[in-house]
Amino acid sequence: MERNLKNVLVISFGFLLLFTAYSGLQSLQSSLxxxxxLGVASLSVLYAALTLSSMFLPPIIIKKLGCKWTIAxxxxxxxxxxxxxxxxxxxxxxxxxxxxGLGGAPLWSAKCTYLTIAGTLYAEKAGKSAxxxxxxxxxxxxxxxxxxxxxxxxxxxxILSQSSNQGEISEEHLECCGAYDCLTDTTNSTGSERxxxxxxxxxxxxxxxxxxxxxxxxxxxxxxxxxxxAETEKEKTPFWSTFLATLRxxxxxxxxxLIPLTMYSGFEQAFLSGDFSKSFVxxxxxxxxxxxxxxxxxGINSLCSLLFGKISQFTGRKLLFAVAAxxxxxxxxxxxxxxxxxxxxxxxxxxxxxxxxxxxVWQTQTNAxxxxxxxxNKEAAFANYRLWExxxxxxxxxxxxxxQVYVKACIVLSVLVLSMLTYGAVEYLEAKxxxxxxxxxxxxxxxxxxxxTHM
Numbered sequence: 263m264e265r266n267l268k269n270v271l272v273i274s275f276g277f278l279l280l281f282t283a284y285s286g287l288q289s290l291q292s293s294l295x296x297x298x299x300l301g302v303a304s305l306s307v308l309y310a311a312l313t314l315s316s317m318f319l320p321p322i323i324i325k326k327l328g329c330k331w332t333i334a335x336x337x338x339x340x341x342x343x344x345x346x347x348x349x350x351x352x353x354x355x356x357x358x359x360x361x362x363g364l365g366g367a368p369l370w371s372a373k374c375t376y377l378t379i380a381g382t383l384y385a386e387k388a389g390k391s392a393x394x395x396x397x398x399x400x401x402x403x404x405x406x407x408x409x410x411x412x413x414x415x416x417x418x419x420x421i422l423s424q425s426s427n428q429g430e431i432s433e434e435h436l437e438c439c440g441a442y443d444c445l446t447d448t449t450n451s452t453g454s455e456r457x458x459x460x461x462x463x464x465x466x467x468x469x470x471x472x473x474x475x476x477x478x479x480x481x482x483x484x485x486x487x488x489x490x491x492a493e494t495e496k497e498k499t500p501f502w503s504t505f506l507a508t509l510r511x512x513x514x515x516x517x518x519x520l521i522p523l524t525m526y527s528g529f530e531q532a533f534l535s536g537d538f539s540k541s542f543v544x545x546x547x548x549x550x551x552x553x554x555x556x557x558x559x560x561g562i563n564s565l566c567s568l569l570f571g572k573i574s575q576f577t578g579r580k581l582l583f584a585v586a587a588x589x590x591x592x593x594x595x596x597x598x599x600x601x602x603x604x605x606x607x608x609x610x611x612x613x614x615x616x617x618x619x620x621x622x623v624w625q626t627q628t629n630a631x632x633x634x635x636x637x638x639n640k641e642a643a644f645a646n647y648r649l650w651e652x653x654x655x656x657x658x659x660x661x662x663x664x665x666q667v668y669v670k671a672c673i674v675l676s677v678l679v680l681s682m683l684t685y686g687a688v689e690y691l692e693a694k695x696x697x698x699x700x701x702x703x704x705x706x707x708x709x710x711x712x713x714x715t716h717m
Contacts, residue, residue: 528654
């Protein structure tokens with residue numbers, strides 16, 4: 263096998279193993295560690311640490327360790343988070359969440375750097391276009407990586423469905439489910455009790471094993487790669503320069519107008535994984551259904567991401583944003599009006615399915631929009647993207663345990679409305695400054711589905 267392709271596959275399957283564990287754990291946090299809101303608090307801390315990490319750590323760590331060992335060490339941060347869940351408390355889960363957050367940004371930056379250098383080196387040797395080879399390598403990576411959400415949630419549902427604590431859910435218990443939840447630990451009531459410790463330890467053991475395998479795969483099979491001259495010069499730039507460039511980029515009016523849309527991406531993902539999974543799925547059906555629900559979301563999300571990346575050149579981004587806004591608004595209104603009933607099983611999957619369609623638009627088209635609008639200043643632009651999406655996650659998880667679901671749904675809907683107004687203003691400014699821009703950008707709208715913010 264061609265050596266560079268072997269390295270691409272090692273990274274791809276290493277990330278698949280690692281995020282199979284992480285995606286499953288993230289989906290279960292609001293239900294598994296519901297006491298005093300520990301689970302969502304840990305996610306809020308995690309994304310806050312990720313925000314700080316993305317601004318300062320990647321260039322320092324990569325310069326000191328190189329891409330291979332940055333990936334290996336950062337993966338160990340994810341394993342630490344899995345271990346912290348074995349005895350989940352404020353003294354174990356919060357510190358390991360901080361460790362994971364700090365390791366997240368260097369992990370993704372090292373992966374991107376490695377694939378870019380590997381693609382460039384192979385293109386030079388084969389006499390091919392570096393851009394084409396790099397796109398091919400990233401395509402292989404995301405083809406493998408995007409299935410992690412399916413496998414992680416499938417493992418959790420298969421293991422937790424063995425629980426002997428499943429029972430008939432009483433009408434009294436169902437009254438505390440849905441948008442007007444009782445702000446109590448809904449996993450400790452009849453019908454949706456916490457699974458036995460042995461099942462939880464089995465699940466965490468599988469997830470930890472996945473993480474350890476990922477680390478070993480990278481250490482044993484991934485070749486160290488030497489950065490090219492351009493990368494070397496880039497690393498000599500003072501680490502704080504990225505932070506200052508990120509702040510200076512806010513002088514661009516269009517960037518400021520895109521902040522609500524970028525933050526909304528964090529709000530809507532946090533609502534589905536934190537609030538809908540707990541107050542609807544876990545409360546009315548049981549924790550063993552959370553994985554199946556998230557598989558529905560992740561599967562449709564991945565397929566639509568691929569689809570929208572292709573069809574956006576024909577439809578334009580405005581139509582896709584409009585469709586996503588309508589779908590998300592419909593889902594939020596349904597959440598506000600619908601009282602969850604186990605007999606209406608299909609609805610528990612239709613909502614996350616439609617949510618997955620809209621999220622695919624938010625991810626692919628917002629990334630593409632940043633790339634098109636700020637083509638000459640992409641690094642600072644995407645640093646802002648990561649920053650403001652992470653801020654959305656932090657805020658949404660921070661207030662998660664303090665408010666009823668209907669209030670949080672109204673907040674998400676309000677941010678969506680604001681996002682569409684400010685996005686419209688950006689399109690107006692673009693059309694005003696260059697009448698040809700909308701037509702031209704239709705050809706460029708097929709941006710890749712960024713997974714960095716999904717950690």
